[in-house]
Amino acid sequence: MCGPTGVGVLYGKQHLLENMEPVEFGGEMIDFVNLYDSTWKELPWKFEGGTPIIAGAIGLGAAIDFLNEVGMEAIEEHEQELAKYALEQMEQIDGITIYGPRERAGLVTFNLDDVHPHDSATALDSLGIAVRAGHHCAQPLMKELQVAATARASFYLYNSKQDVDLLVEGLRKTKEYFGDVF
């Protein structure tokens, strides 16, 4: 979301939140305190015990304003355009496996033949290209795909077609580099 880390939003149905007990206690969340029991303030204070993450919350607000200003539809359109372009370019690389359907979110998951995704990720990193390598918090999917791990390039509003071109060039170089040493 382009905001600071360590802050988020609890979203829930009001009647359920009202029935929930707080898990954190602290200042500002108390109604009456007795020796053996207490009552809590109403929502949202009940869940906001203690000093909140003030700078984080202000930063998150600014990030939401920023995203609203750009517009969610515009962001999705941009991501879709980049993912489509990336898919077309990456498919032309010899010895690449691309996972997933053609209709996809703004990302491309792949493996270079005979190169472990962590090695690809380190090579791309040294070119200034950040991709994610590993299980992607989806071990059952890796089993289903019968791979140890995969690499994934994701696109966002700050990426451009030129970034995709650099990625494709980087992948070709990576293939060449590990092709030579093996």
Next chain:
Amino acid sequence: MSFNNLDTLYRQVIMDHYKNPRNRGKLEGDHITVELNNPTCGDRIDLQLKVNDGIVEDAKFEGEGCSISMSSASMMTQVIIGKNVEDAVKISKMFSDMMLGEEVDTADYKLEDLGDIQALQGVSKFPARIKCATLAWKAMEQGVEKEDE
């Protein structure tokens, strides 16, 4: 667009161990088995050790992972076979310090005594890869601890 420093990580000897791993396979007879994963990245090692009278008589491994994790496993088995457990753990500590970029205690073993392992020194400059290199060593330490029990 060029690979800065990539050769300091992917030394020829590392690639050789990756492509032609030493002591890869399964041990016959009585042995200790340790299976360890790096859950975030998917590396997995299945290490088997044959320890008799405090001496690591044989070691083999299976598993899957990147070039760094698999070459480190191959090199590790090479260096610990024939060593006593105490020395194997000592060398593991040296390796761990080397990965963390800390001063390595060379009172008992010199870096030169560690054979191909020295080639992994460059990994310390790639923090995201250190856990790849240390996986096999952690498995070995757990294995020899099991033997103690």
